[in-house]
Amino acid sequence: xxxxxxxxxxxxxxxxxxxxxxxxxxxxxxxxxxxxxxxxxxxxxxxxxxxxxxxxxxxxxxxxxxxxxxxxxxxxxxxxxxxxxxxxxxxxxxxxxxxxxxxxxxxxxxxxxxxxxxxxxxxxxxxxxxxxxxxxxxx
Numbered sequence: 001x002x003x004x005x006x007x008x009x010x011x012x013x014x015x016x017x018x019x020x021x022x023x024x025x026x027x028x029x030x031x032x033x034x035x036x037x038x039x040x041x042x043x044x045x046x047x048x049x050x051x052x053x054x055x056x057x058x059x060x061x062x063x064x065x066x067x068x069x070x071x072x073x074x075x076x077x078x079x080x081x082x083x084x085x086x087x088x089x090x091x092x093x094x095x096x097x098x099x100x101x102x103x104x105x106x107x108x109x110x111x112x113x114x115x116x117x118x119x120x121x122x123x124x125x126x127x128x129x130x131x132x133x134x135x136x137x138x139x
Contacts, residue, residue: 030086033082034136038133039133041076041079041083042126042129042133044076045073045076045080048069048072049073049119049123051065052115052119052122056116059112060112066110066115074102074103074106077102081096084129084132094128095125098122098125102122
């Protein structure tokens with residue numbers, strides 16, 4: 001093994017270590033942001049979910065209000081998505097899927113059954129995120 005080969009190997013090892021440190025620092029930053037912002041975002045999401053439930057009680061009269069609430073929910077989900085886990089984590093995928101569902105639902109008027117299904121999916125997501133937050137509080 002020549003000195004040039006050893007230098008190349010050391011350079012590759014250095015690159016791998018740098019990438020490892022970069023991703024760890026990014027995850028630490030994301031975790032700190034999540035700890036700081038998650039309670040507010042989860043409360044906002046819970047309030048939006050509660051508003052959707054109210055609109056579902058008389059959906060025929062409040063369908064437009066239901067649709068308007070979806071853009072607020074999408075914005076909250078987008079802010080939350082960036083602070084939860086790494087790109088392929090289960091929580092982040094669940095938020096991304098819900099955000100896409102809300103985005104698609106926002107573009108066209110919903111009948112009662114799809115609106116109720118959307119509400120149920122958001123309720124499941126909110127409960128899942130609240131449980132995740134409670135688990136993280138112990139750390």
